[in-house]
Amino acid sequence: MHKAVFLFGGQGSQYFNMGEELYRSNATFRNTLLWLDEEASRILGTSVIEQVYNKDKKMGDVFDDLRYTNPALFMVQYAMVKVLQEELRIYPAYVLGYSLGEMVAAAVSGAVHPLNMLAALIRQAEHIDQVCRKGGMMAVLDDPGLYQQEPEVFRNITLAAVNYNEHFIVAADDPALKRLKAYLDVTGKVYSQLPVKYAFHTQMMDPARDGFMDSFRNISFSNPTIPFLSGVYAKQLYATSPAYYWEVVREPICFNEAVKELERKGEYFYIDCSPSGTLKNLLSKMLSPASGSVHHNIMSPFRDELRRLQLLKQQYSFTTF
Structure with missing residues (x-):
């Protein structure tokens, strides 16, 4: 039986109108986005949804304003998880994020409340814009x-x-x-x-450290209820902290090593929750030809999300039973 692993992407995987087919046609996806956008709008003073689904923007236009890409990536991927859990009844045995995707993984794991993580991501973006050089x-x-x-x-x-x-x-x-x-x-x-205006994972981020840590002020952390696999240390973490999330944006990404750690334990059904499908594509190159693991994505710049969601339902049922 293949256990599910939910994967989450980071900066660079975003684009205008990502997940639009789901937003227009799937009530669970749309309502989750609206719930998150209410909190984002309260902090930002403007709607993230209106930025993502801007009728004047085409998919090929560069979407790199950190004030909106930070919360948008979190919101779209968290909404995707709600669809998987509430409609397809798929629940992960592990969660694993790539860079900023670790923030989504933390919220899904129960380590941080999603609204608190969303608020922190918005404050982080504002601070990075203020103190970091472009790159x-x-x-x-x-x-x-x-x-x-x-x-x-x-x-x-x-x-x-x-x-x-x-x-x-x-x-x-x-x-x-x-x-x-x-x-x-x-x-x-x-x-x-990549559509990214800052040099994440370098010393150019160091001026943002104190403000980044402060973005988690008054936020409580819990032990993950869903196993949280670190993309920094390539191992399961049983607790997280502001210091860890700083490492997520400052230190090198060890996604490949984390996947190898999982593969040593067995075979899995990897579900790429990112808007781009990039992690699924990476897995097709990372995994050994001898691996019995399966990988699937729903969202991509080429749309077709509803069909891929139905295909996932069929494939997951066939693979896990």
Whole structure:
């Protein structure tokens, strides 16, 4: 029997109109978003939903305003979980997040109340906007060894994550990324600039530390009731704290190692709750050909969410019984 693992994505997986088909057609998804948006609007003074489903924006337009992407990523993925639990009766044996996705995983696990985590994410975004220099993040589809082989090219650039043997993430300020882009263009290497305006997982985030920690002031933490797998330490955590969530945005991402830790324990049904389907795609490269695990996503920039939700229901029932 394959136990379910819920996966959550971070900055870079967002886009305008993400989850729109579900928002228009699924009452559970829509009502969860409206509930969360009420709290977000109270703090921000404006609706996050109106930003995400802005009729003047197309899917290809860059959505990188941290004030809205931080809460939007949380809201959309948390709403997806409610659909899985309340309509499909799928409950996770583990939750695992990629970068900011760990904040969603924490709320789903019961470690932090979702409204409290949402409020903290909004305050964090506001503080980062105030104190951190602009930068960016880039996905490179090549051997991560390139990072050590070309020290001058990667000067002042931080290796934020190694996702698999031909995919890694780097972060830096804009001049350093411009230099890297020129090198990648000349050498014909494939890369993608993420829609992120800050160099998360680098020392450029350090000015935000105190304000980030303060964003959790007066928020209580509980022991997770659903096993919470850390994307920083690649192991199960039995308690979290503001200091841990700071590590989530400051330290390298160890999602690949966390998945390997799970795979050592058995076979799973991984459900990518992110809006992009990126984690499902990463798993297709991460997992050993001998693995009996299954992976599925519902949302993607190509829509088709209702059909994929029905397909998940059928596939999950077939795989777990």
